[in-house]
Amino acid sequence: MRDRVPVLVAAGGETWEAPALRALAEASVVVLKRCVDLTDLLASASAGTVGVVLVSGELAGLDADAVMQLLRVDVRCVAVGGDAEALGRLGVVEVHPVDDPAGLPDAVRRAVRQDLVLDPEPGPESRLEVRADRGRxxxxxxxxxxxxxxxxxxxxxxxxxxxxxxxxxxxxxxxxxxxxxxxxxxxxxxxxxxxxxxxxxxxxxxxxxxxxxxxxxxxxxxxxxxxxxxxxxxxxxxxxxxxxxxxxxxxxxxxxxxxxxxxxxxxxxxxxxxxxxxxxxxxxxxxxxxxxxxxxxxxxxxxxxxxxxxxxxxxxxxxxxxxxxxxxxxxxxxxxxxxxxxxxxxxxxxxxxxxxxxxxxxxxxxxxxxxxxxxxxxxxxxxxxxxxxxxxxxxxxxxxxxxxxxxxx
Structure with missing residues (x-):
């Protein structure tokens, strides 16, 4: 787990943005960019330099298509506020309450720990070897x-x-x-x-x-x-x-x-x-x-x-x-x-x-x-x-x- 976690933020003008940015900076979570809208967020995330985006749960245009675009470049979405059940169905990793900006760094790190499985932990060694002929x-x-x-x-x-x-x-x-x-x-x-x-x-x-x-x-x-x-x-x-x-x-x-x-x-x-x-x-x-x-x-x-x-x-x-x-x-x-x-x-x-x-x-x-x-x-x-x-x-x-x-x- 990296000590410094790079994220993108798209708060959509919400009042929680300023205290959230202070809490993230104090916890060594690096905000690479404050995106003006969803289009800016998706374009910035496509560069592959972040693992998590922090968005307003009410961000205009946030839907399953947008979350899928993020997932395709291995970026996890954490929402602040909004309907937790509906956002969960879209694929949002975690929905954080608006009134707890101090807890956002932990939410970001949980998102990374939960889903960063590019190299799975080794289990019992596989005994099946690659064969010359393909199976049915x-x-x-x-x-x-x-x-x-x-x-x-x-x-x-x-x-x-x-x-x-x-x-x-x-x-x-x-x-x-x-x-x-x-x-x-x-x-x-x-x-x-x-x-x-x-x-x-x-x-x-x-x-x-x-x-x-x-x-x-x-x-x-x-x-x-x-x-x-x-x-x-x-x-x-x-x-x-x-x-x-x-x-x-x-x-x-x-x-x-x-x-x-x-x-x-x-x-x-x-x-x-x-x-x-x-x-x-x-x-x-x-x-x-x-x-x-x-x-x-x-x-x-x-x-x-x-x-x-x-x-x-x-x-x-x-x-x-x-x-x-x-x-x-x-x-x-x-x-x-x-x-x-x-x-x-x-x-x-x-x-x-x-x-x-x-x-x-x-x-x-x-x-x-x-x-x-x-x-x-x-x-x-x-x-x-x-x-x-x-x-x-x-x-x-x-x-x-x-x-x-x-x-x-």
Whole structure:
């Protein structure tokens, strides 16, 4: 941590500016420039000489686009005053009260400590080495309603590693990942955000990417996801493409995604919260579409299959999760519904084995590690359908990645 912290200030004429400047100077926080407005602030920050900007929470024009521009040059935003919840959603690191200018130096230093992760602290040494051939990328996706994406993604990755295949599990859920909690990966630094900052700085090589991952079991390493949902703005478009390229160098890749394929760019919004999910599906060699077996879950699954049909020109395996006799319909009934929307590579039915799922979640292990069960057997069947063969990745040019978009029927 540097003793002298360089910052930019854009107070917008607020009365707290003068006492704040005195407090910053006394604490060896160097104010490189007092910016007249947001445009001046963004232009000055682009020079790359600061790590934090101090702004008025009511600064004209301050929005998610502006915060994203700052994040792209590794600059963190601390606001003074304003709506803390709304500013947090924009990606502002901290909102400081107007009546406490003396506490601003500590707020600035907290911002630097919290987010300066260009060189992550070394964890357990990675045992996965760069290979000559690239691995396959399997993306696990499903609609809203918690159909079991993360449970099946962790199980699929664990089963693949158990069979001796080097595997990287990537948590790319932009609404707040749960892979770390599922597998009890205790890590203060998000692997995804650490990798994102390395990509922004042009420094994501094999060695630095290895430090971003954490080993769960021999042959299975995890790139943990967003620690809070509001941090999605830090993973700019293109970050996941670079991450998945690196991950495929050391093994097959399983990606846990978010629930939405909506492209906010179609609504005229500059930032797309679902970009991580869209980029993951665009980069997939195989998509696993997960839906739950009850009526609402199947209706949501049907809409998702329509989206995937237009979005992902790759094989799609459908998983109908929590299948149970009490629903009153047969597998043939559900299979007919699925085939009415998409020609799947396969359909796998996963039983409603609550006991096995609870045992795995409480123990912080995948369903594969939690012992023999109908659920574990279904995960093994899914693995055979998706990763059991010797199929090779679909050949794509890098220019094609991330450019497919949903076309609503």
């Amino acid at each position: 990328t399997v993306v696990v996706h499903g609609p809203a309603g918690a159909p079991g994406r993360t449970l099946l993604a962790t199980g699929l990755a664990a089963e693949h590693a158990r069979r001796g295949a080097p595997t990287v599990l990537v948590d790319a859920d932009p609404h707040g990942g749960a892979v770390a909690q599922h597998l009890v990966v205790l890590d203060e630094v998000s692997g995804l955000l650490a990798a994102a900052r390395l990509v922004n700085a042009g420094g994501l090589d094999a060695r630095s990417f290895a430090r971003c991952r954490r080993e769960v079991t021999p042959g299975l390493e995890v790139l943990t996801g967003l620690p809070r949902p509001d941090r999605w703005v830090e993973a700019r478009p293109g970050v996941l493409d670079a991450v998945l390229e690196r991950a495929s160098e050391v093994g097959d890749v399983v990606v846990d995604t978010g629930f939405s394929l909506e492209d906010d760019a179609d609504l005229g919004r500059g930032l797309v919260r679902n970009q991580l999910t869209l980029d993951a599906v665009a980069a997939a060699d195989h998509v696993v579409a997960v839906g739950s077996a009850e009526p609402v879950g199947l209706a949501r699954l049907a809409r998702t299959l329509v989206d995937l049909r237009d979005l992902a020109p790759v094989p799609v395996t459908v998983v109908v999760n929590r299948m149970r006799d009490s629903l009153g319909w047969s597998r043939r009934d559900i299979l007919g519904m699925v085939e009415g929307y998409v020609r799947p590579a396969g359909v796998v039915f996963v039983p409603d084995d609550r006991a096995a799922a609870d045992r795995a979640l409480v123990a912080g292990r995948s369903v594969v590690e939690a012992g023999a069960s109908p659920l574990a057997s279904a995960v093994a069947e899914l693995h055979e359908a998706v990763l059991g063969g010797a199929g090779q990745p679909v050949k794509r040019s890098s220019a094609g990645r991330g450019r497919w978009r949903c076309r609503r029927p």
